[in-house]
Amino acid sequence: MQVPSQVEYERATSVEHALSLLSLPETRVVAGGHSLIPMMKLRLAQPELLVDINGLAELAFITLDGDQLRIGALARHADLLDSDITGQHFPIFHDAERMVADPIVRLWGTVGGSLCQADPSEDLSAAFAAARATAVIRTPGGERTVPVREFHRGPYETVVGRGELLAEIRVPLRPGTGSAYEKVSRRVGDWSIAAAGAVLCLAGHQILQAGLGLTAVGAEHFVAAEAEDYLRGRAADEDSFQAAGAIAAEHCHPAADQRGPEDFKRHLVAELTTRALRRAADRAST
Numbered sequence: 495m496q497v498p499s500q501v502e503y504e505r506a507t508s509v510e511h512a513l514s515l516l517s518l519p520e521t522r523v524v525a526g527g528h529s530l531i532p533m534m535k536l537r538l539a540q541p542e543l544l545v546d547i548n549g550l551a552e553l554a555f556i557t558l559d560g561d562q563l564r565i566g567a568l569a570r571h572a573d574l575l576d577s578d579i580t581g582q583h584f585p586i587f588h589d590a591e592r593m594v595a596d597p598i599v600r601l602w603g604t605v606g607g608s609l610c611q612a613d614p615s616e617d618l619s620a621a622f623a624a625a626r627a628t629a630v631i632r633t634p635g636g637e638r639t640v641p642v643r644e645f646h647r648g649p650y651e652t653v654v655g656r657g658e659l660l661a662e663i664r665v666p667l668r669p670g671t672g673s674a675y676e677k678v679s680r681r682v683g684d685w686s687i688a689a690a691g692a693v694l695c696l697a698g699h700q701i702l703q704a705g706l707g708l709t710a711v712g713a714e715h716f717v718a719a720e721a722e723d724y725l726r727g728r729a730a731d732e733d734s735f736q737a738a739g740a741i742a743a744e745h746c747h748p749a750a751d752q753r754g755p756e757d758f759k760r761h762l763v764a765e766l767t768t769r770a771l772r773r774a775a776d777r778a779s780t
């Protein structure tokens with residue numbers, strides 16, 4: 495199938511308008527459309543009404559607000575990549591965005607669409623999980639916040655309910671933080687075979703807190719929790735990073751597919767986690 499089934503279309507004029515339309519059954523938001531439209535063509539998604547949120551400029555922002563970086567759901571991949579404050583405080587997002595698809599997809603695809611698509615191979619999901627970000631969901635009654643680590647219920651499923659809209663993502667800033675993202679794919683612009691993101695908060699040479707996100711390898715909520723626990727309180731050195739990489743590889747659940755066998759993916763997780771930690775530590779101390 496290459497043609498979507500019959501669908502109605504409405505362009506939302508405000509967040510409130512979008513929320514009222516989204517309370518109707520069989521309704522889906524369309525943002526960049528780079529994931530939803532292909533799924534509709536394949537009839538994997540058959541909404542009866544599409545609510546286009548591209549006119550909602552109030553959801554397209556990236557700003558520093560006190561001790562958090564706030565990213566609107568309608569910020570495009572390209573906006574995140576171009577954002578100096580993002581690069582300064584969270585280079586992990588620039589690392590990840592440089593390897594998301596190609597410039598055309600990055601010009602249209604949105605941060606909110608990436609998270610809501612909940613594809614296990616989505617790079618930003620792991621990066622936001624590593625950064626312990628919070629999702630802000632607009633509801634008919636106001637808004638609610640959900641840690642990104644609890645945002646995904648499973649593949650292609652999130653906690654955003656009927657009549658709700660992901661509005662923004664908030665990333666907490668802490669002094670002494672460094673971050674990095676490492677990905678291996680079959681060719682430039684392709685989805686990950688495996689990828690790892692690290693956010694380290696250091697006090698001198700000691701790790702106060704580590705955030706580790708894994709992409710495309712079946713990590714629960716995209717998180718390498720056992721490796722994070724191992725790192726807390728340890729020295730930020732090569733031995734710790736390699737041990738954490740081995741723990742992350744042991745506890746994830748990669749599936750053998752056209753991108754490679756399970757043992758190859760575990761090898762990548764160990765190596766990429768170690769590299770991301772090494773680079774995050776370098777960035778924390780500079």
Ligand SMILES: Cc1cc2nc3c(=O)[nH]c(=O)nc-3n(C[C@H](O)[C@H](O)[C@H](O)COP(=O)(O)OP(=O)(O)OC[C@H]3O[C@@H](n4cnc5c(N)ncnc54)[C@H](O)[C@@H]3O)c2cc1C
Binds near residue numbers: 595
């Ligand atoms: C060729 C190609 C290569 C790609 N490669 C990569 C890659 O390497 N890495 C990677 O991470 N991604 C990749 N992507 C995916 C890309 O990042 C998409 O932009 C992203 O998955 C979806 O963003 P979108 O804005 O296009 O969402 P859409 O397709 O518009 O929507 C996706 C889903 O999210 C829902 N949604 C969107 N916005 C909201 C909102 N604010 N609130 C509630 N629900 C919402 C929609 O209803 C839909 O279910 C690739 C895509 C393509 C086409």
